[in-house]
Amino acid sequence: MASKSFQRPAVSGALASLLLLIVYLAVVGTVSDFDFARKQLANYWPYILALAAGFGVQVALYMRLKLLHCKHRPTGALITSGSTATLSMLACCLHYLAIFIPLIGMLGLVSFVDRYQAQLFWIALIFNGAGILYMLKMHNKLRHHYE
Template sequence: MEFVGTGLSGGPRLLRPAVFGALAALALIVFYLGVITVAQGWTHAVQQLGEDLPFVGAIVAGFGTQVGLFVYLRGMHSRAAAGGVAASTGTSTAAMLACCAHHLTDVLPIVGLSGAAVFLNAYKTPLLWVGIVMNLAGIIYLALKIRRQRKMACEPAHPAHGGT
């Protein structure tokens, strides 16, 4: 069954959001590995990714999904979702930083931020859970916006009720 004009049949309308979502997920993994590599080296970064994989995987998948949904929604000509994605993206980034913060304790004292490293390390797991929950909230928000946008596109225009 083909849903003409909705992007539900797959094809080019879903390719762009999928590509952008995948690139965003890849960028977040590169960021994660980059921060740990700078602090502790590549070998440790890969080892840490293995240890944190359930959290990192969930956050990266949620972030990529949000970016893909946002690109899809933008393609539907809605700009209202930007705030929700920005808030959730910030939370995802903070959670990923918390995930590798204990590696930054060697570097942050040099720049005067040892307190931040201690805080992020102490609350690593709760912050990661907050990141995952915020990702889910962002996905639900975007899915509802897409649903509402589709519904508005499918409803016929109602004539103005005049005084006749």
């Protein structure tokens, strides 16, 4: 059985992925209608699910980093690095705004987004992957530092 230091981040990541999907469908369904949300999901499900999964992985890695750090550092250092880690997580996750592409239509950019939606999803996936790689690098660095 896996230790709690791995279970808790994994569960948090899975819940974050699910929450992101629910928010996406709620926003798209509210902005347009739920039939449009269903069509968007049917047309772009590989991108949407990949982004949601990537978000979950990043949340799990973030939680794991915090657990590693809490276990080995005094509280004062955690406050400083926790704030830095939070800002890093926010910076890593800005690409998730691409999931809310239908909202851009409210700004009059519907035709641009419609034409390049798949490309925008690819850009978001690239940033997603880069964020995961960065967090894995930080995880390995911290793990080796504390061992």
